[in-house]
Structures are given as C-alpha cells and as structure tokens.
Amino acid sequence: xxPSRTRFALLAPAMVILFFAAAGPLVIVLVYSFLIPGDxxxxxxxxxTDAWFGVVAERDFFTDQLSWADAHLSVFWRSIKLSLxxxxxxxVIGFPTAYFIATRPKGSRDVWMLLIMIPFWTNLLIRTFxxxxxxxxxxxxxxVLIAMGLVTQPIQMLYTEFSMLVGMTYVYLxxxxxxxYASMERLDFSLVxxxxxxxxxxxxxxRRVIFPLVKPGVVAGSILVFVPCLGAYVTPRVxxxxxxxxxxxxxxxxxxxxxxWPLGAALSLxxxxxxxxxxxxYVRAAGNEGNAHG
Amino acid sequence: xxxxxxxxxxxxxxxxxxxxxxxxxVTIKENEFFTLLGPSGCGKTTLLxxxxxxxxxxxxxxxxxxQDLADKPPYRRPVNTVFQSYALFPHMTVAENVGFGLTMLxxxxxxxxxxxxxxxxxxxxxxxxxxKTSQISGGQQxxxxxxxxxxxxxxxxxxxxxxxxxxxxxxxxxxxxLKRLQSETGITFVFVTHDQEEALTMxxxxxxxxxxxxxxxxxxxEIYDQPSERFVADFIGDTNFLSAEMIARTGDSAxxxxxxxxEVTARAGQVDKTSGAVTLAIRPEHARLVxxxxxxxxxxxxxxxxxxxxxxYHITLDGIGTRFVLRRQNSPDEMRPVQQGERVGIxxxxxxxxxLKD
Amino acid sequence: xAKSFDVRRQPGFTAIxxxxxxxxxxxxxxxxAYSFNAGQSISQWEGLSLRxxxxxxxxxxxxxxxxxxxTIAVTAAFLATSVAVLAALATTRVKPWRGQTVAxxxxxxxxxxxxxxxxxxxxxxxxxxxxATGYTGLWYLIIAHTAFCIPFAYMPIRARLQGMNxxxxxxxxxxYGTPVKVFRYITxxxxxxxxxxGGMLSFVISLDDVVITEFVKSAGQDTLPTYMLGxxxxxxxxxxxxxxxxxxxxxxxxxTAMFFFSRTRK
Numbered sequence: 001x002x003p004s005r006t007r008f009a010l011l012a013p014a015m016v017i018l019f020f021a022a023a024g025p026l027v028i029v030l031v032y033s034f035l036i037p038g039d040x041x042x043x044x045x046x047x048x049t050d051a052w053f054g055v056v057a058e059r060d061f062f063t064d065q066l067s068w069a070d071a072h073l074s075v076f077w078r079s080i081k082l083s084l085x086x087x088x089x090x091x092v093i094g095f096p097t098a099y100f101i102a103t104r105p106k107g108s109r110d111v112w113m114l115l116i117m118i119p120f121w122t123n124l125l126i127r128t129f130x131x132x133x134x135x136x137x138x139x140x141x142x143x144v145l146i147a148m149g150l151v152t153q154p155i156q157m158l159y160t161e162f163s164m165l166v167g168m169t170y171v172y173l174x175x176x177x178x179x180x181y182a183s184m185e186r187l188d189f190s191l192v193x194x195x196x197x198x199x200x201x202x203x204x205x206x207r208r209v210i211f212p213l214v215k216p217g218v219v220a221g222s223i224l225v226f227v228p229c230l231g232a233y234v235t236p237r238v239x240x241x242x243x244x245x246x247x248x249x250x251x252x253x254x255x256x257x258x259x260x261w262p263l264g265a266a267l268s269l270x271x272x273x274x275x276x277x278x279x280x281x282y283v284r285a286a287g288n289e290g291n292a293h294g
Numbered sequence: 295x296x297x298x299x300x301x302x303x304x305x306x307x308x309x310x311x312x313x314x315x316x317x318x319x320v321t322i323k324e325n326e327f328f329t330l331l332g333p334s335g336c337g338k339t340t341l342l343x344x345x346x347x348x349x350x351x352x353x354x355x356x357x358x359x360x361q362d363l364a365d366k367p368p369y370r371r372p373v374n375t376v377f378q379s380y381a382l383f384p385h386m387t388v389a390e391n392v393g394f395g396l397t398m399l400x401x402x403x404x405x406x407x408x409x410x411x412x413x414x415x416x417x418x419x420x421x422x423x424x425x426k427t428s429q430i431s432g433g434q435q436x437x438x439x440x441x442x443x444x445x446x447x448x449x450x451x452x453x454x455x456x457x458x459x460x461x462x463x464x465x466x467x468x469x470x471x472l473k474r475l476q477s478e479t480g481i482t483f484v485f486v487t488h489d490q491e492e493a494l495t496m497x498x499x500x501x502x503x504x505x506x507x508x509x510x511x512x513x514x515x516e517i518y519d520q521p522s523e524r525f526v527a528d529f530i531g532d533t534n535f536l537s538a539e540m541i542a543r544t545g546d547s548a549x550x551x552x553x554x555x556x557e558v559t560a561r562a563g564q565v566d567k568t569s570g571a572v573t574l575a576i577r578p579e580h581a582r583l584v585x586x587x588x589x590x591x592x593x594x595x596x597x598x599x600x601x602x603x604x605x606x607y608h609i610t611l612d613g614i615g616t617r618f619v620l621r622r623q624n625s626p627d628e629m630r631p632v633q634q635g636e637r638v639g640i641x642x643x644x645x646x647x648x649x650l651k652d
Numbered sequence: 653x654a655k656s657f658d659v660r661r662q663p664g665f666t667a668i669x670x671x672x673x674x675x676x677x678x679x680x681x682x683x684x685a686y687s688f689n690a691g692q693s694i695s696q697w698e699g700l701s702l703r704x705x706x707x708x709x710x711x712x713x714x715x716x717x718x719x720x721x722x723t724i725a726v727t728a729a730f731l732a733t734s735v736a737v738l739a740a741l742a743t744t745r746v747k748p749w750r751g752q753t754v755a756x757x758x759x760x761x762x763x764x765x766x767x768x769x770x771x772x773x774x775x776x777x778x779x780x781x782x783x784a785t786g787y788t789g790l791w792y793l794i795i796a797h798t799a800f801c802i803p804f805a806y807m808p809i810r811a812r813l814q815g816m817n818x819x820x821x822x823x824x825x826x827x828y829g830t831p832v833k834v835f836r837y838i839t840x841x842x843x844x845x846x847x848x849x850g851g852m853l854s855f856v857i858s859l860d861d862v863v864i865t866e867f868v869k870s871a872g873q874d875t876l877p878t879y880m881l882g883x884x885x886x887x888x889x890x891x892x893x894x895x896x897x898x899x900x901x902x903x904x905x906x907x908t909a910m911f912f913f914s915r916t917r918k
Contacts, residue, residue: 007743011739011755013735015755017731018759021799096664096666100668103660115676117907119676121856122903124860124862125880126896126899130683133682138693138695173676202663227766233767233771247768248766248768255867261776268769
C-alpha cells in the first residue's frame, strides 16, 4: 500500500466517528436554524429566517411590530458579563498561584501542579454540587454564620449571579493557572534580577518585567476560561437554579419547554461564532508567543 | 569604596550546607578595576551577587562608602550589574533597555532620553537604538548590557563573566573597550572571570579565589611573578614546581639547595620559614636551555612543541624524574638546534624563583 | 541580622496561592465529609456513618445508572483509544501532507466547540435517525462519548509517539521485521504508556460527562451524572455526596496514577 493510502486507512475510523458524532451534525444545526418550529418539538421543513431574527428581535403577537428581544439580550449580556468577571477573578487568583508554583524548587513544582490538576480532572457536576452545598441557605457557610451570631437569617447566595460567578471561577480556575504557569516556568529569572538591579521595586518588576513576559500565558488563560464560561450549562443550571439563565440554559430551553428547535439552533450557532472569534484571538496569542520565544 | 568584612555565605542548611564563601575580607578602592579570578565554584559569582544584593550574606558585613548594605534591597543600591547572560529585556527596544534604570529612578523623560543617547554613543550603538534586543548580535547585546548598567551612573559596576559568550576576536576587542569605559567613566569595576589572561590584561588588582576564600590579592604583575602559594602559581600561567631545601634566609631573599645539588637564590615571599623543605615555583620563560654543564639543572629533552610565537621544551630532570617545562621565544637567529632525547642543561634566571607557602 | 532580599518573592502572592489551594479543596473535602454523615443533612454533622453508602448501594436507580455509566465509559474509552492509536500513527513522525490541518481540526473539534452546541446538534441528528430506523438503544450514547473522548485519547498517544526514536523501527525493519511485526514487537510496547494514559483519560472524561449525555439519552438511560442532576429538584440527602465521593475517588486515583506513570517513564 502506498503511504497516503495507509494514512487514509489509519485515519478513517477516527474521522468517520468524528464526522458522524461531532462535526457533521453541526451542518444539520445550520439547516435547522432556517426552518419553522413544529408544534410539538422538531421542525416543519419550510425555509424561514425567523429563527435568526428571533435571536435578537421579537414580533408582537397582536400588532406584528418588531422590537428587541430583551429576554434574549439580557441572557447574552449576563453570559458575557459573567464570563468576563470569571476570567478576571480567575486571573486575580490564578496569576499569583502560578507565580508561586513556578518559583518552587524544580522537583516540587510538578506536585503543586498535580494539586491544581486533580480538581480539574474530577467531575464538573460534583464540583458544582460542592459549591452549592457550601452556599445554600442551609449550607455550611450560612450555618456557620448563624451559629456565630453574625446573621440571623441565612444570606441568599444560591440562585444569584454571585453564586454563578463563584461556581464558574471554582470550576474553571485551573484553566487559567495552567497556561500562565507554562509561561512563568520558562521565565528567565536573571531578567527579574536585572530589573531589581536597575532600581525597579517589587511592584515595578512585576508590572514592567514579569507581566509583559508572561502576557501570552495570561491571554491564553483568559480565553481558556472565557470560552467554556460562555457555553456553560451545568454550573448556571445548578447554581442559577433556572432563574438566572446563561446562553447554554437558554438554548436548552428552546429544545425543552419552549419547543422552538430552529431558534435553539440559531442560538447555538451564535454561541459557536462568538467562541470561534475568541479562539482566533487565542491562536493569534499563542502564535505570538511562539515568535517571541523562537 | 567597598569593604567586605569577614563575609560567609552558606547555601542550604545543616550538614549538607554548602559554604560558598568562607570569611572573605577585601577592600575594593574607588575607581579601581578589580577582578575576582578563580575556577568555577570558587565563590566569585556569589561574592558579586552579595554586593548586588541578590543574596544576603550568612554572616559578615558589606559596606559601600562606609554604609552597611545589609538592609538595602538591590533597587536601593547604587550598584549595577552586567549579567553573564546579559539579561536584556526581550520585550523592550535597545533604547528602552538602556533607559530602564533611569526611568525606574523617576528621572524626567528628557533626561532619560539624553542619557540614553549619550550611553549608546559611548558603546557605539546609536544606530541600533530602536531594534529589539533579539535582533542584534551577541557582541552588540554585550554593549547594550554595558550601556544599560552604566546609564544610571552607579558607584560600582559589577560584571559577571560578561565576555565568556563572545568569540576570541570579539573578546579581545571588548577587553580594551571595557578598560577604556572604566577610565572614561571613573566608575569602580568589579569584574568576575575564570580567564587568567583576561584578568591580567585588564585589572588594576586581582583577587584569586578558590574554595570560597581569597588566596591572594595584588596587581597583575605581583600575582604572576610572586604567587603566594601553589594554587595561585598553578592557576595563573604555567609553572614548574621544584622541591628544595632552604639553607639560608635574609629578608625576602632565600638561599635554596635544589634536588640535583645546585644552589640558587629565590624570593621568600610570604613564607615565614628560615630552613627546611620548601617548594620553589619557576615560570617556564624564566629558564634557559644551555649546554649540559652550564646550568643549575640537567635533564633529558623529551618533547619539543612548537607554538608559533614560542617553543616549549619538555625536560625530565636527571635523578629526580620531575618534568620541567621551558619556554623560549622563537626568533630568526636560531640557537643551536637541539634534538629530542638529547641531554641538556637548564639555567635559571637569578632570583626568578618564588618560594611558596605550603 | 536583617532578612536578605529574595528576588523570587512577591508580597502577598504566597498567601493568595495558599488561599487558592484551600478554596480548591475545601468544598470537595466538605462534600466528602458529609457523605459520612449519620443524619439527613449535608451541612449539619450528626455523627459518622456509612448509611448513605449502603442506601446508595441498594438504590435500584443508582445501581442501573452505575452499570450504564461504566458500560458506556469502558466501551467509549476502548473505541476512542483504538481509533486514536491509528490516527496518531498516521499523523505523527510523518512529513507534512495535504489535509493535515483538516485532520487535526477534526480531531480537536470536540475541544473547541462548546459542549452545549455539540449536545444540541447530536440531539437533532440522532432524533432524525431514531425516526428513520426506530433504534433507541445505547449506541447513540456510546458513539457520542467516543467522539468527544478521541482528542483526550489522542493527545498522550501522540506525545508518546513523538518522543520515540524512529531509528528503533528502522533497526527492526533492517532486521527483517515486516511492518506489522515491527509495530507489534517494537512500536506497540513503547507506545503502551501513552495508550494506557489515553484510555484512562477517556474513561474519566466519559464517566464525568453530563451535558451531551443529558441531551442524547433516551428515556430510562440515566448515567450517574444525569441521575444526580435529576435529583437536584428533590431534597438533597448525603446519598448524593456518597455517589460523588465514589466518583471523585475514581478520578483522583486515575489522575494520580497517570501523573506518576508519566513521571517514571520519562
């Protein structure tokens, strides 16, 4: 067999599975986004752009007037806002943590990183549950606060944007630490010494020397946190309790209770496009990093 | 003036601790080109890092112009470093690198710009001011590192083997350049190297270090001509070591009897003995090849090695068996040709030898 | 004596890092602790007991969900690892070829596309097939899991393959080994740690999946995670904590094993 035929034969099984259970169905989603919803779920095979209009606009049932779909826009806004806030919070915690690990002796760095990786590889649902059990009205935090006499009524933390922010930061934090640590580990500390030698204080060394040098890692980490936040489904469902929807929950709603599959398809593709834009930024950042070190 | 007062530095703790510096005391004078010379692991770089403030001494004091530096972080010390790896900031241009120190000191932009162009002119790098540091050659990076460290006008410039990454020709050029910069700026240079030739050509004074201690301090000529002990004599230049018996001593002059019976005078140096067995050091160029009975030593010529400017003669001494190396400048008026295997005499220049401490 | 200057220190960073580790582990540790609670509560300690483990063990729904989870995870991990080995052989240590980018994009696609989008697309696609064929069995879930496990299986195998010396195989071929024999006796034994890592990673990923399973499953096909998600609307008892702890134990065991495995073999 020729090399290219061998290669084709070796790749075929993986490609077939990925085509039928990952990439291919996306095309069907695109088709569905241009159809009309069926009465009991599913679709009617008639071309329509209503679903795409429906992403951002709505038609008044009686007057037929178009207006902004405030319900959708507020979900978009919440998704983007919470994703950004999660990225920032993860950065604030993750950057010093990555720095701490990168400045440990070589042998123990792996062990510290393992401690970061273990929660990451454990079930996302379970980690979300753990947060929920902590911040419920009957949860550990409120129980402790009441027992100490600091509050008389439990503080409502669950089912708020706060709980979603905490939860998403908790589950996606390792994605921030990983790339920052990777940049930080390669950092030449004689540059830091040079900074101190040239009269830069600790803060100036951090801002003018360390931060610019690990910036590619920071950009990568921010996008790696931002992207899954945007498409998050489990964490907002458990911690937002169906009251504070994010994009993932809005999409699910179209396929469940609201039975508007074309709108759900259009929303999914909108999400996909936003994520792809973010990923292009990521590839650019990663590319720049390659150049800077090559 | 830098006073280093019984400074010790231990790395690690307990029994496994490594003593990088052991009670080192030295005073480096104003406007001096001072070199710390020694093999790798001798503590020279550690001493430099202590002065810069990247490490703290385990015990002892370091004073700059009479002021204790112990509580001062590196960014409060009027001391700048030229790093072995140059440590140029890759995210800044050449000019931004050179201006970094002054910017951090809060100098106004106009002053920074003026000093930067002055410094770049000093190291002849003006035309590359806007390049990124990754876009210039190793020799140019070296100059930028120098300009960057000189720009804030430090009292002391520390140089950590700055020439070791350069090729031979460039290194020679930079040696002269460094010497010129030192005399032009009048800044005290503390220079770390393991290259004895570099140390001899550039320094006002040299401290030879080994095993965390300073073995000898002196001018290049003193270090070369009057090594105090075997390590110094061996590390700097080539040396023949001969066992001898001290039979008389008056001041710096010692009368010695060599193994083959001949008597010679030599400098007693810092040796406080007046009699007994001693070791005599003789530089290869301080001996001449003579007729068999015309010198103080005799031996068999084993090897003749031609080096271009000079020739080395390897001789096994009669009776003792010690190898003696003799160096002779090559010249057009060739002396009587000698053959390998021939027996020859060796004449030692008067008072050329140095008695070594044990 | 004054404390000497430490160039690696940044004020407050160590404190934040320590806080980070505490925050990462405290919720999990509490969750584990309350799985051993004797009482009904998941926030008030009433004594040590294994009653919730016993009750979970005897719960029919949990039993069937466990069997389903393991069945899917084992099958998907096996399939994903098998096809990933072949794909890695075709794409590693070879000259760049046309279509390479497409192949990489396909393999990594499940990592890039948000899970909810994949879940929705599979819901639509499998619904069409269900209508056309009438088949409502387990294979929808298995194929879906296999697909998103492929990149996780592929990565460690490819990394292992890249680190391998091509001259060993050339030596094998030089000593009259046919391609199949060279693969069997030279490539495969060296590739084994990568395959094992890929398989374990796939198993963990499949076992943990919620979103895609939730959208693709037919009636009565609950895995452990979707069962737990379904329990949310009810009153939560430490039984959920007991299942979580068991799942956590499996994940931690596998990740730690992989860590030491990759460390000693390097």
